[in-house]
Amino acid sequence: MNNDQLLIDQFLSSHPEIAIASINELETEEIALLIETLSLDQSMVILSRLLPYKSGKALERITPERAIACMDHLSLSNAEAILRICEKSISTQILNGVQPERAKYLKRALAFDKDLVGAHLEPYVFTLPVNMKIEKALHLIKSSKAVVKPHVFVLDDEKKLVGYLEVNELITNDPNRTIQTVMKKVPRTVFADMNAKDLLENWDHAFIDLPVVKVNREFIGTVSRVSLAEFKSSKATIDNSAIKAGNALGELFTIGLTSLLGSAESNLKP
Structure with missing residues (x-):
C-alpha cells in the first residue's frame, strides 16, 4: 500500500463520517478507483455508507472479481440495496459469482410480482444525507447523473427515509444550514410490497413521485403514477389528463433546474 492509500485508509478508520462525506463528492469513476485499490474491508465501508445512487x-465500474468479493462479504441488506441500483446485466453477473445461498436470498429480495409497487421502482434516484450543508447539496445536485425530481428525499446514516424537501428550498435558504433544518416530514410512506392498484386509488397528488421503503423504512427508490398506469381497474379509473400534466410538470422542472442551480451557485460565490 502506498502512502496515499495508507493515509486514506487511516482517515477512513479514524474519521469515517468526514471521510464518507468527502468521498460522496467524488466522481463515480474516482470512487470506483478507491474501491479497487483500498483493502477489501475499507472498500466495503465505503460501499455500505455511500449515498445509495452512488454506491x-x-x-458497476469496478472489476467483476472485486464486485463479487464485496457482495460476498457485505451485509445482505447492504448488498441488496447496492445491487438494486446496478444495471440488470451487471447485477446478474455478480449474483452468478457470489455464494449460492447468498445469491438465492438476494435474487428473491430483488424480485417483485408485477402487481406490487416494488416491481415498478425507479431505484437510481438522487437523495441527500440529513446532515449535509445546503451549499454541498447544491453542488451534488448539479453534478449528479441520477434522477433529480422536484421533491428530493432525505436519508439518515442507515439509509432510512427521514424527510423530503423541494429543490427551491435549497436555492432560497442559507447555504450554511443543514438539510435537516429545512426538510419536511414525509406525509405518507409507500411500501414495496403494497398492491399497485391500491396505491393508484389512494395516490397523494401533492407528489409526482412517491418514496418507496422497506418495512424498516430503508429507502429503496421512488414510484410514479405514470409507471403504475397500466394497472387500471373497473373500480378505479385513472385520469389520463392528470398523468400527462404530471409528466409535463416533471419535464419543465428538469429543463429549469440547471438554470436555477447555475444562478444559485453564482450567488454562493464571493
Whole structure:
C-alpha cells in the first residue's frame, strides 16, 4: 500500500463520517478507483455508507472479481440495496459469482410480482444525507447523473427515509444550514410490497413521485403514477389528463433546474 492509500485508509478508520462525506463528492469513476485499490474491508465501508445512487454506479465500474468479493462479504441488506441500483446485466453477473445461498436470498429480495409497487421502482434516484450543508447539496445536485425530481428525499446514516424537501428550498435558504433544518416530514410512506392498484386509488397528488421503503423504512427508490398506469381497474379509473400534466410538470422542472442551480451557485460565490 502506498502512502496515499495508507493515509486514506487511516482517515477512513479514524474519521469515517468526514471521510464518507468527502468521498460522496467524488466522481463515480474516482470512487470506483478507491474501491479497487483500498483493502477489501475499507472498500466495503465505503460501499455500505455511500449515498445509495452512488454506491450502485460505483460497483458497476469496478472489476467483476472485486464486485463479487464485496457482495460476498457485505451485509445482505447492504448488498441488496447496492445491487438494486446496478444495471440488470451487471447485477446478474455478480449474483452468478457470489455464494449460492447468498445469491438465492438476494435474487428473491430483488424480485417483485408485477402487481406490487416494488416491481415498478425507479431505484437510481438522487437523495441527500440529513446532515449535509445546503451549499454541498447544491453542488451534488448539479453534478449528479441520477434522477433529480422536484421533491428530493432525505436519508439518515442507515439509509432510512427521514424527510423530503423541494429543490427551491435549497436555492432560497442559507447555504450554511443543514438539510435537516429545512426538510419536511414525509406525509405518507409507500411500501414495496403494497398492491399497485391500491396505491393508484389512494395516490397523494401533492407528489409526482412517491418514496418507496422497506418495512424498516430503508429507502429503496421512488414510484410514479405514470409507471403504475397500466394497472387500471373497473373500480378505479385513472385520469389520463392528470398523468400527462404530471409528466409535463416533471419535464419543465428538469429543463429549469440547471438554470436555477447555475444562478444559485453564482450567488454562493464571493
